[in-house]
Amino acid sequence: MKQIISVILAICFLLNSPLTANATTSSNSLNISAESAILIDADTGEILYEKNSNKPMYPASTTKIMTALLTLENANLNDKIIIDKETPFTDGSRIYVLEGEQFTVDQLLHALLIESANDAAVALAKHISGNIEDFVKLMNKRAKELGAKNTHFANPNGLPNHEHVTTAYDLAMIAKYAMTIPKFREIVKTVRYKIPPTNKQSETRYLKNTNRLLWGTGSRNKILYKGKWIDIKYDIVDGIKTGYTTEAQQCLVATAFKNNRRLISVVLKAIGTNVYTDTRTLLDFGFDNFKNMNIVKTGEIITNVKIPNGTEKNLNLITQTKLTKTFPINKKIDKIDKKIELNQKIKAPITKGEVLGKVIYILNGNKIGQVNLIAEKSIDEKAIYKFIKKIKDPKSYSFLKYILYIFIIYIIWRTIVTIKRLKRRRLRRKRY
Structure with missing residues (x-):
């Protein structure tokens, strides 16, 4: 009560x-279980709800939003990437790339954002910057440019590192920009994707999006929402990225489009499927309680x-x-x-x-x-x-002064010549 x-x-x-x-709603007004959360309007950038939105948190694989946008800004989708000998030993979620295996940037981007492949993140980072260290510097620089205030990335995939932190607010700003890139929008809403056999792998790799808001139906994909058990899948959601580690727990950056408006939510450190309940609570709150007005x-x-x-x-x-x-x-x-x-x-x-x-x-x-x-x-x-401006111009003035000097010398010369001529005429008249 x-x-x-x-x-x-x-x-x-x-x-x-x-x-x-802005029209921010405090954390007391909604029942959000996650430790940190935010809801923004993607068009205006205004905060509609926040809970500990500037608290440094572990982002897990939501990190890959930044890796993806940097890839899209700095690489061609048709570029070829040959896997080195270290990348196959990347920990965590992966597509099990092999040394010497060849992929396109486009294929690895899909693996990064759909399957949440950590090895794909490493391969893309090395392709862009040559090594992980330089790519991390690029990540942190770009994060600041996009409005992040309390972010420090240490790797391109979000694997546990006590120095690898961000905030719900910062992730919202990064996601807001990422969603302006058509290719990014296309990939993050894709449910299934396949990578055909490569020069090192004879079998097709089948990928499925980790974001159950895009496909989660049936008895194993239910959440208790407003007193009812409903499917996790939410038709208005069309991205963006999940994340999970033991330290970070469940993380989710999501976006939804309804009535010509786009909202972006960030939920960090939720437990189990509460990450989807919290996300749906935030999105419905934003669409039900706010409107956009075109000022000009x-x-x-x-x-x-x-x-x-x-x-x-x-x-x-x-x-x-x-x-x-x-x-x-x-x-x-x-x-x-x-x-x-x-x-x-x-x-x-x-x-x-x-x-x-x-x-x-x-x-x-x-x-x-x-x-x-x-x-x-x-x-x-x-x-x-x-014309007046040319006259006033110092360079033009020097030139005109030079011309004036020549003109004065010419006048003096003409005057002397004229005087001499007159004297000669006088002398002739006297003789006659």
């Missing part, structure tokens, strides 16, 4: 509190500025990107104000797409986002201003 009351109070507070840049579209005209020195007098400034925000579904949205800030002294020449300012959107006195304002088209400078 106390739990029911706390949930009601939390939702009431959420729906009646002032809206800020890409390419929308916001203002018009005068270009006094341009070949055209006026220029439209348009939005560089769209701005979408997430709000509680039943919350009444008051008027959203906007504040335009332009660069000082906007003048030609101007290139189409050049950033000339920004527009800030404000709700109830709080900034909810901003978008760059760019030039709708290019505008050249008037000829007279180009």
Whole structure:
């Protein structure tokens, strides 16, 4: 009864509190068993729920999200990889690669994300960076670039290492970017895949996705959810990656698409199938209680500025990107104000797409986002201003000064010549 009351109070507070840049729900409002969790909107990046989301945790094989995106950024899918003599001895889940065996990057990516193959992760890392150490440096560098705050990777597959840690928040940021890559989206929703016989293996390798949200039906794939036993499989889920070690327990980064919205959830250190119950609880909560609102579209005209020195007098400034925000579904949205800030002294020449300012959107006195304002088209400078600019240019001034000196010398010379001629004429007249 106390739990029911706390949930009601939390939702009431959420729906009646002032809206800020995000609409985070505290860990007390949902019954999430995992030690750490987060739910974000993939489009806006806003946090809809969090529980210990910045606590360093062992990520297990969810690490492979980073390995996969780095592979997609730095390798060609048709590249050939020949397995070295050390990689076959990788511990844990694997596809049992053999020394001298040849694979494509595409095949090993599928093994990495579907079968969660640790040996595939090592092979890909070596292909990209030459060795594991340099690949790990690349992982940590890229993680920071994607917004990770408390991540330190020590290997490409998530095998136990006390220095190999991340957070639910950081994994959500990494997954958010990874889901923008078409090939990544394609692989993580694939249930089955096969690697045909190779130069060293005469049998086909059959892979099955470790994420039961994609296929888990029947008596062995049930979870107790809202008082009912239901299939783990959830039709709106289309990725991303599971993970498990004894230290990390069950980990799952998942994504779902519904009503033109995509959510990403992260659950770390859950016990058994609770990882799926927690994930479904988070996803349903996000879809049932929040909505996205398009504040402004890409390419929308916001203002018009005068270009006094341009070949055209006026220029439209348009939005560089769209701005979408997430709000509680039943919350009444008051008027959203906007504040335009332009660069000082906007003048030609101007290139189409050049950033000339920004527009800030404000709700109830709080900034909810901003978008760059760019030039709708290019505008050249008037000829007279180009000429004046050339004259003022130090290089042009030196040249003109040199020309002026020559002209003065010429005038002096012409004057002397003229005077001499006049004197000769006078002398001739006197003689006659």
